[in-house]
Amino acid sequence: MRGNNDLLSLTQPEIIKNIHKAYLEAGADLIETNTFSATSISQADYGLENSVYELNFQSAKIAREAAKDFTTRNPSKPRFVAGALGPTNKTLSMSSKVEDPGARALTFDEMKNSYYEQVRGLVDGGADILLIETITDTLNAKSALFAIQQYFSEKNISLPIMISGTIVDQSGRTLSGQTFEAFWHSISHTPNLLSVGLNCSLGPSQMRPFIEDISNLASCFVSIYPNAGLPNEFGAYDETPEQMFNVLSEYAKNGTFNIVGGCCGTTPEHIKAFAEISKLFKPRIPKEKSNLLSLSGLEPLVLRSDSNFTNIGERTNVMGSKKFARLIKEDNFSEALSVAREQVDNGAQIIDINMDDAMIDAEKAITKFLNLIASEPDIAKVPIMLDSSKWTVIEAGLKCLQGKGIVNSISMKEGEEVFKDHAKKVLNYGAAAIVMAFDEKGQADTFERKIEICERAYKILTEEVGFPSEDIIFDPNIFAIATGIEEHNNYAVDFINATKWIKENLPNAKVSGGVSNVSFSFRGNDTVREAMHSAFLYHAIKAGMDMGIVNAGQLGIYEEIPKELLEKVEDVILNRRKDATEILTVFAETIQSKGKKEVKAEEWRSKPVLERLIHSLVRGIDAFIFEDIEEIRNEYSSSIEIIEGPLMDGMNKVGDLFGSGKMFLPQVVKSARVMKKAVAILTPYIEAEQKAGGEVKKAGKILLATVKGDVHDIGKNIVGVVLSCNNYDIIDLGVMVPSEKILSTAKDQNVDLIGLSGLITPSLEEMVHVAKEMERKKFTIPLLIGGATTSKVHTAVKIDENYSEAVVHVHDASKAVAVAGKLLSDSSKKNL
Numbered sequence: 001m002r003g004n005n006d007l008l009s010l011t012q013p014e015i016i017k018n019i020h021k022a023y024l025e026a027g028a029d030l031i032e033t034n035t036f037s038a039t040s041i042s043q044a045d046y047g048l049e050n051s052v053y054e055l056n057f058q059s060a061k062i063a064r065e066a067a068k069d070f071t072t073r074n075p076s077k078p079r080f081v082a083g084a085l086g087p088t089n090k091t092l093s094m095s096s097k098v099e100d101p102g103a104r105a106l107t108f109d110e111m112k113n114s115y116y117e118q119v120r121g122l123v124d125g126g127a128d129i130l131l132i133e134t135i136t137d138t139l140n141a142k143s144a145l146f147a148i149q150q151y152f153s154e155k156n157i158s159l160p161i162m163i164s165g166t167i168v169d170q171s172g173r174t175l176s177g178q179t180f181e182a183f184w185h186s187i188s189h190t191p192n193l194l195s196v197g198l199n200c201s202l203g204p205s206q207m208r209p210f211i212e213d214i215s216n217l218a219s220c221f222v223s224i225y226p227n228a229g230l231p232n233e234f235g236a237y238d239e240t241p242e243q244m245f246n247v248l249s250e251y252a253k254n255g256t257f258n259i260v261g262g263c264c265g266t267t268p269e270h271i272k273a274f275a276e277i278s279k280l281f282k283p284r285i286p287k288e289k290s291n292l293l294s295l296s297g298l299e300p301l302v303l304r305s306d307s308n309f310t311n312i313g314e315r316t317n318v319m320g321s322k323k324f325a326r327l328i329k330e331d332n333f334s335e336a337l338s339v340a341r342e343q344v345d346n347g348a349q350i351i352d353i354n355m356d357d358a359m360i361d362a363e364k365a366i367t368k369f370l371n372l373i374a375s376e377p378d379i380a381k382v383p384i385m386l387d388s389s390k391w392t393v394i395e396a397g398l399k400c401l402q403g404k405g406i407v408n409s410i411s412m413k414e415g416e417e418v419f420k421d422h423a424k425k426v427l428n429y430g431a432a433a434i435v436m437a438f439d440e441k442g443q444a445d446t447f448e449r450k451i452e453i454c455e456r457a458y459k460i461l462t463e464e465v466g467f468p469s470e471d472i473i474f475d476p477n478i479f480a481i482a483t484g485i486e487e488h489n490n491y492a493v494d495f496i497n498a499t500k501w502i503k504e505n506l507p508n509a510k511v512s513g514g515v516s517n518v519s520f521s522f523r524g525n526d527t528v529r530e531a532m533h534s535a536f537l538y539h540a541i542k543a544g545m546d547m548g549i550v551n552a553g554q555l556g557i558y559e560e561i562p563k564e565l566l567e568k569v570e571d572v573i574l575n576r577r578k579d580a581t582e583i584l585t586v587f588a589e590t591i592q593s594k595g596k597k598e599v600k601a602e603e604w605r606s607k608p609v610l611e612r613l614i615h616s617l618v619r620g621i622d623a624f625i626f627e628d629i630e631e632i633r634n635e636y637s638s639s640i641e642i643i644e645g646p647l648m649d650g651m652n653k654v655g656d657l658f659g660s661g662k663m664f665l666p667q668v669v670k671s672a673r674v675m676k677k678a679v680a681i682l683t684p685y686i687e688a689e690q691k692a693g694g695e696v697k698k699a700g701k702i703l704l705a706t707v708k709g710d711v712h713d714i715g716k717n718i719v720g721v722v723l724s725c726n727n728y729d730i731i732d733l734g735v736m737v738p739s740e741k742i743l744s745t746a747k748d749q750n751v752d753l754i755g756l757s758g759l760i761t762p763s764l765e766e767m768v769h770v771a772k773e774m775e776r777k778k779f780t781i782p783l784l785i786g787g788a789t790t791s792k793v794h795t796a797v798k799i800d801e802n803y804s805e806a807v808v809h810v811h812d813a814s815k816a817v818a819v820a821g822k823l824l825s826d827s828s829k830k831n832l
Contacts, residue, residue, distance in 0.1 A: 237265025
């Protein structure tokens with residue numbers, strides 16, 4: 001029984017009560033029950049799994065008695081009991097066997113049932129609040145939340161819920177790999193959520209950036225109860241009450257938290273010091289609840305008004321990919337994982353997973369595949385869309401997701417009651433939902449039917465179920481056009497018009513769809529299908545379509561679709577003429593006889609090399625890049641000029657097309673790879689040219705990073721290439737980089753400049769934070785700001801005022817070299 005401290009509530013209740021009293025005497029308003037390991041899962045180590053109810057009941061009763069005693073003494077300061085639910089000694093998101101990454105020691109339901117029994121004992125014993133704490137795996141926490149809601153529903157009661165995570169090191173991630181923002185998105189659906197916060201693991205000083213993160217996100221209260229510093233070599237904690245008071249007071253002064261306490265190593269003296277903090281400072285004001293669709297894998301994905309179209313990878317779908325279906329049927333899951341990885345590498349921001357096949361045990365397959373994905377951070381970083389026509393398969397998938405994913409789909413085809421039941425379960429699991437325009441009468445095919453069903457579903461979800469409007473994603477049905485059936489001619493127009501109506505009339509709702517359906521009539525003719533997908537998306541996105549299931553390999557660039565083909569395709573999509581189908585069908589036969597690559601090569605390979613290079617970059621074609629680079633080298637006096645000239649022109653065109661909605665992220669990713677390959681070809685020539693000019697001293701050392709919360713790095717990478725080719729030493733920290741890592745690396749590496757990049761609006765706020773931290777830590781080096789959402793005005797008004805050294809907005813990559821040169825020159829720095 002050694003180490004089973006929870007058992008003391010049964011064997012030594014007075015000792016436990018006196019500990020509670022010592023903390024209440026010190027000024028605690030809230031005390032935890034002695035139940036950190038009081039689940040059947042943890043108690044199984046001691047053979048006491050059958051004593052769980054009694055352990056929790058008695059622990060809550062002891063704490064209740066102590067709290068009641070102090071409340072009676074001073075009714076103006078009521079004391080409360082938090083029933084503590086610890087993380088258990090098992091994890092649902094990580095393997096229990098080194099040799100099998102998909103293995104799990106227990107199932108979601110087993111974990112949920114264990115928590116359910118604990119909740120029953122805590123509530124019966126008198127807990128006022130339920131506290132899920134020291135969360136190392138968010139899926140464990142989600143099972144606890146599910147158990148709590150199940151118990152509340154059965155007993156028709158409700159108590160406040162506190163959630164407290166823990167991070168393993170300065171990376172700011174939980175043990176199961178989630179960032180704290182992703183963690184927030186995963187659990188923020190919780191009804192009666194009183195607070196979210198951090199405890200254990202680190203001391204208060206090390207918690208600073210992470211508690212600030214959650215404070216900037218949470219629409220509930222924020223709690224912090226750290227250890228008394230980091231453990232020393234003997235496992236003890238040395239931070240004094242005074243030291244912790246000073247650090248936590250600084251946080252309180254900045255309005256960072258509402259609830260403060262202590263974890264490992266803290267004593268009643270620490271709590272006495274913390275109680276003074278509540279008297280000295282005003283509590284934090286919770287943030288307004290976000291109305292943005294906020295998803296997560298290991299990392300967050302938030303769809304904002306300025307977000308570009310969100311790509312959902314379709315190749316991990318047995319109905320959409322013969323290769324993937326074959327791999328799953330052959331039980332070749334390791335190779336199937338490579339399909340998912342390729343989707344993410346090619347720019348998919350969400351991956352759609354579907355196992356619906358008569359020859360596949362879909363529930364078993366989706367569970368195994370999702371468990372394997374959880375062990376692959378480069379895949380698991382993105383949110384998952386669970387796609388099935390069987391609810392049991394959807395629910396099996398939900399039990400494997402620690403992040404906030406999307407259910408595809410729910411609908412009213414089986415009536416309102418089944419629809420509401422499924423929606424409530426999706427909500428309890430913490431997911432968003434695609435709602436099909438489908439009711440008891442069938443799928444909506446006309447504009448009128450689409451909006452009728454979507455409006456009805458929206459009202460049921462928001463008014464009866466309590467489903468967040470921002471988590472509703474409508475699929476108004478993309479059907480095949482140009483089928484030869486007249487009734488089908490307006491299908492695309494009806495989808496586009498329904499999309500516009502939904503965005504104007506159903507607040508916060510999003511729109512998605514399966515894009516490849518629109519071109520089904522032309523299967524086998526990839527040239528026509530590619531053009532149809534791109535043209536359809538161009539018009540649908542303008543109408544408000546937010547996301548779609550797409551095959552990145554069948555997405556052409558709208559701007560580069562041959563005019564004759566585009567006109568005929570748009571005649572069909574927009575139903576501009578009665579004979580549009582016949583005309584496109586005849587025209588399609590003229591371009592079907594030759595392979596797509598052959599036709600395209602004939603069209604552009606005869607053009608001047610400058611045009612060919614730009615075309616290769618825009619189209620993401622790397623087949624001819626070596627010969628074109630070799631040819632164009634004869635036209636320039638130095639290899640660097642090729643990078644700063646034609647290659648930069650090509651990437652600038654890519655940026656313009658992306659910004660105008662005529663190009664999508666997977667295509668931009670391909671363009672960036674071609675750029676990288678071109679630079680690799682030129683690099684040996686650049687180095688040789690520099691050596692020929694004599695020994696060249698490095699121009700300076702520059703640190704580049706995409707700020708925390710942002711995963712976009714294409715622009716930053718190009719800046720890095722241009723600077724490195726101009727003899728700058730580049731330290732590229734990648735994406736999602738927290739301020740503390742940026743600044744600690746900058747100091748350790750003694751860099752001359754820091755360059756921050758970001759594509760989305762929250763990146764601007766993070767850049768302001770970095771500037772403030774640079775000022776607080778007394779940095780003296782210039783700060784460069786760049787990225788699609790950044791601007792000269794924002795840099796001047798919001799960032800520059802927080803940092804006393806030079807802050808310069810760099811509009812595009814071609815300006816980076818000149819700006820860096822001037823900033824590192826004493827004579828020109830002041831003028832700049």
